Amino acid sequence: MTKKQIFIVLIFIFLIVSCEKEKKTIGKKIEGDFNGDDKTETATITKVKSKLFNNQELIEYHIVFSDSTVKPITLECPFKKMQLINEGDLNNDNADDISISYELSPDTPISQMNTRSFNNFEWTDIIEVFSINVGSDTLSGETLQNIVTKKNMSIIYNTYGKNFEFDENLKPINCKKTRKEIKLK
Numbered sequence: 001m002t003k004k005q006i007f008i009v010l011i012f013i014f015l016i017v018s019c020e021k022e023k024k025t026i027g028k029k030i031e032g033d034f035n036g037d038d039k040t041e042t043a044t045i046t047k048v049k050s051k052l053f054n055n056q057e058l059i060e061y062h063i064v065f066s067d068s069t070v071k072p073i074t075l076e077c078p079f080k081k082m083q084l085i086n087e088g089d090l091n092n093d094n095a096d097d098i099s100i101s102y103e104l105s106p107d108t109p110i111s112q113m114n115t116r117s118f119n120n121f122e123w124t125d126i127i128e129v130f131s132i133n134v135g136s137d138t139l140s141g142e143t144l145q146n147i148v149t150k151k152n153m154s155i156i157y158n159t160y161g162k163n164f165e166f167d168e169n170l171k172p173i174n175c176k177k178t179r180k181e182i183k184l185k
Contacts (some may be wrong), residue, residue: 003182013040014158020094025085025086025145026083026084026085026086026144026145027083027084028082028083028084029042029043029044029045029047029084030042030043030045030084030085030086030098031043031086032086032088032096033096034065034067034070034095034096034097034098034118035067035069035070035095035118036093036094036095036118039067041065041066041067041070042065042083043063043064043065043066043070043084043086043098044060044063044064044068045061045063045082045084046060046061046062046063046064047055047059047060047061048060048061053082054152056170057075057078058077058078059076059077059078059079059080059092060074060075060076061074061075061076061077061082062074062075063075063084063098063100069119069121070118071118071122071123073100073116073123075100077102079102079112080103081102081103081105082100082101082102082103083100083144084098084099084100084101085098085099085100085101085113085144085145085147085148086098087099087115087148088150089150090115090117090126090148090150090155091117091126091155091184092184093117093119093120095116095117095118097116097117097126098115098116098117098118099109099113099114099115099116099127099144099147099148100113100114100115100116101113101132101144102114111131111132112129112130112131112132112155113127113129113132113148114128114129114130114132115127115155115157118149126182127148127155127157127180127182130157130159130160130180131159131160132147132158132159132160145181152180153184154181154183154184155181155182156179156181156182157179157180158177158178158179158180159177159178159180160177160178
């Protein structure tokens with residue numbers, strides 16, 4: 001083989017390797033290995049139905065997975081904007097964990113999140129529902145990916161409590177940020 005042919009072959013190999021699809025980790029549809037079988041599953045939020053309860057619309061959502069062995073997550077809530085976040089393996093069980101982010105209102109930067117893990121064919125809370133301040137990002141962008149992090153043998157996140165108020169411009173007041181840490185075994 002000539003140097004030119006070797007160069008062309010190397011470029012071709014580089015293009016094949018670099019064209020590997022990147023996993024989608026934030027959005028209404030994400031990818032990850034949620035059951036720890038070393039295969040990629042897709043998780044998708046679907047709106048099932050809505051109903052009125054005490055003059056407030058409640059929406060039933062299902063988060064369904066491409067692998068039927070992963071049990072769907074059912075949520076009934078008034079939130080209209082949600083995002084899924086693949087958090088990676090937070091609890092050292094060799095499976096990706098998932099956070100669900102809920103926008104409380106399009107008029108406020110405060111949202112809520114919940115982080116879950118799929119173990120023994122059931123979803124369990126790693127972190128119960130907590131409040132977050134997404135600022136002007138309104139549940140989009142890489143900031144969501146960094147709200148829950150793992151450092152050494154701990155899961156770390158910041159919460160804003162549940163008892164905050166809003167001023168006339170719908171900015172949160174009396175809203176204290178607290179760093180929480182969950183030690184892993």
